[in-house]
Amino acid sequence: MQVVRTRQSRLFRGSLLPLSLADLNELWQLDLRCFVDGEAYERETFRYLLSNPNTVSRQIRSAHNEMVAFAIAIVEPDGIGHITTVGVAPEHRRRGLARLLLLELERSLAARNVSTIRLEVRVDNSSAQNLYHTLGYSIVQRMGKYYSSGQDGYLMVKSL
Numbered sequence: 001m002q003v004v005r006t007r008q009s010r011l012f013r014g015s016l017l018p019l020s021l022a023d024l025n026e027l028w029q030l031d032l033r034c035f036v037d038g039e040a041y042e043r044e045t046f047r048y049l050l051s052n053p054n055t056v057s058r059q060i061r062s063a064h065n066e067m068v069a070f071a072i073a074i075v076e077p078d079g080i081g082h083i084t085t086v087g088v089a090p091e092h093r094r095r096g097l098a099r100l101l102l103l104e105l106e107r108s109l110a111a112r113n114v115s116t117i118r119l120e121v122r123v124d125n126s127s128a129q130n131l132y133h134t135l136g137y138s139i140v141q142r143m144g145k146y147y148s149s150g151q152d153g154y155l156m157v158k159s160l
């Protein structure tokens with residue numbers, strides 16, 4: 001067990017670890033709790049991501065060994081890092097966990113020679129947009145009907 005320092009003056013008793021296929025079911029269940037708007041991933045999408053050697057991932061587990069947050073990115077064939085998903089259990093939000101996970105993913109991507117990261121976010125998801133803005137991501141494009149719900153998305157980009 002370790003104490004995860006999420007940012008100055010904020011501590012979380014838990015562990016920061018990579019994700020593995022052994023985490024598949026717990027990850028899928030947490031994702032369903034995080035994405036209640038029909039945008040949750042299929043279990044098989046997670047299986048694909050966790051099996052892919054180009055994937056980098058992190059999870060945070062509580063002191064009771066429950067997964068409370070996760071983030072996944074993949075290095076695309078063009079060398080761009082793509083943050084595919086990030087989620088934090090509702091009862092653990094606003095403690096800096098997502099920020100910590102994304103900074104960890106950025107470090108891992110940089111170690112794989114990634115210099116640009118992209119991600120997509122729903123235009124009405126202002127909490128996630130705030131998170132990405134604070135980490136230095138910029139909106140570069142609005143993508144019409146990007147989501148299966150028919151909603152538009154923003155493409156956001158950061159140079160490392």
Ligand SMILES: CC(C)(COP(=O)(O)OP(=O)(O)OC[C@H]1O[C@@H](n2cnc3c(N)ncnc32)[C@H](O)[C@@H]1OP(=O)(O)O)[C@@H](O)C(=O)NCCC(=O)NCCS
Nearest residue numbers: 034086087088093094095096097098099121127128130131
């Ligand atoms: C978006 C999400 C991942 C943020 O996780 P989190 O651990 O609560 O975020 P953090 O505590 O690291 O927040 C870091 C910063 O992001 C911004 N932010 C995060 N949540 C916010 C909210 N609800 N409202 C406004 N700003 C918010 C703030 O600037 C915050 O810094 P502050 O707390 O010092 O003000 C979480 O709300 C979540 O899982 N949402 C559902 C899934 C989702 O939408 N994922 C993103 C898909 S693109």
